[in-house]
Amino acid sequence: MGEMAAWPVITADLPLRNLPRAGITYGLLEGSAGHTMKISRRNFSDLSSALSSSFGYCTLCGFHTQFLCYEPDEMPCKRNTFVCRECGSLARNRHVALAVLDAFRDTVPANSLSEFAREFNGAIYVMDVKEAIYRCLKGARNFTSSEYIDNVPGGQWKDGVLCQDVQSMTFPDNSFDLVITEDLLEHVPFPEKAFDELHRVLKPGGYHIGTIPIKWHLEKSAPRAKLVDGQIIHLEEPELHGDPFRPEGILAFTDFGHDMIDVFFNRIGPTTMLSAHEDKFLEQAFGIYNSWAFVSRKSP
Template sequence: MNCEPESNKGYCHCCRQDTIFTAYGDWLRDTYICEKCGSLPRQRALQHVLDFFISDWTSLSIHESSPSNDFISRWCNNYSSSQLLDGVPLGFDKDGVRCENLENLTFADETFDLVITQDVMEHVFSPQKAFNSILRVIKQGGAHAFTAPKHKGLLTSYPRAHVVDDDIFHLHEPIFHGNPVGDGRALVTWDYGDDFERLIMKWTGSPVRTYCIRDRLLGLDGEYLDVFVMKKS
C-alpha cells in the first residue's frame, strides 16, 4: 500500500513563487502545505482573491486582526496588526503588540483602506458589532476581506455562546480552535451557514461578495475555502 504524501507543482500566492504543494493528510484544510512558505489552502485562497480582485492591495493602508503569520505583512509597507490581549487596555501596546477588540475598535473613523481577518469572525461574541466596528474604520470605497468557516448544509447561522458581565454562557458544547496568543485556544462562538452573507447585509447594510476557488495548480483545495469581501460604498 502506497502511503506517500501526494504532491503537485503549482504557484503559491502567499510566497509568490513556483512551488510544490504536498498533502500530508486527508483533511486538506490543515495538511495541504506549500513546501516553500508553509501556507495552508485558506491562506492562499485569501491572497489569491486579494491579488485578483483588490487592485494594488499591497500599496494600501492595511490592518489585520489576530494574524498568525506574516503572509500579508511581508508584501505591505503600510501595514498594522492587533490582537485581543488579556489585561491590556484597548488601543495600548504590550511588547510591541497592539490590543484591540473587533467589537469596539479604537481607531478613528475611515483609517484603513483594507481590514483583513482570517478565521476570526467565528470567535467574536457579537459579529454584528464587529462587522459594524470594522466598517467604521474603513475608508469609503475600502473593504473588509476575510475568511470564516461556512458550514455546508447549515441553513441558519446560530451562536454557540454568549457573554454577560464577562461571564460566558455556552449554548452548545464548547469547541476551541488554535489561537496565536494567550493559552492557544479560541472559543468558537458562532456557526455560520447558508444565510451568512444575508446576515451581514442585515447587520451592516453592506453587500458581501463570496469567492470559492478550487485549483490544485494554486494549492487551493479542501474544506472551508470561502473568501468574503465586504465593500464600504
C-alpha cells in the same frame, strides 16, 4: 519550517503568458509579457512527515513550489494545510491573497501578495501577527497589525503587539483601504458589533477580505455560546480552535450558516463569496482546497 533558509534554491523566470489557462483565474494569470513568476526547486529529502503534496503557484510569495499536506485523505477539509515550502502559507491564506489581487488588480496589477505589498500605497490592516498573510504584508508602506490579547485594553501594546478588539476598535472612522481577517469572526461574542466596526474603520470604497469556517448544514447562523455579565454561557458543546497565543485553543461563539452574507457580511457592504470547494483549477494551479473567501466593499 524554520530550516527553509538553509536549503539550496534554484530560481528561473517563466513568462506568465505561458501558464496554462482555465475558465476561472480571478485575473491573476492575465499578466503581460513583461510579468514573470518565480519557479523554485528545493532538496525535497525531508518529506517523511507530509502525507501528500502538490505543486502550484503560491499567490503570497510568488514562487511555483510544492505544497505539503499533513491531513489524511479522509479528512474532507484541507483549507488549513497544503503548506507552501517557500513561505509557509496555507490553502486559505492563498485564497485570501488571490481575492486581494483580484480586488485591486485595476490599480495594482500584482502577481503575488509580496509584489502587492511593495506596490500598494493604501492603508492595510491585518488582524493577526503570526500567519503568512501578516508576514507577507508587514513590509507594506502603510501597514497595521494587531492581536486580541486577554486583559489588555484595546489600543495598548504588549510585548511589541498592538491589542485591538474587533468589536470595539480604537481607530478613527475611515482609516483603512484594506482589512483582512482570517478565521477570526466566529470567536467574538457579539459578531454584529464586529461587522459594524469593520464597516466603520474602512475608507469609502475600501475592502474587507476574510475567511470564516462555515457550517453548511445550517440554514441560519446560530450562537454556540453567549457572554452574559462577563460570564460565558454555553449553548452547545464547547468548540475550541487552534490559536498561536492560547495553547488550550480559543472558543467559537458562532456557527455561521447559509445566511452569513445577508445577516453579517452585508453590514460591511455588498459582499461576494469566492468558493474554492472542489475546484480542480484552484487546487492544481494554487493549492487552494475547501476554502471560502468573502470580499466586502464599503460603498464609495
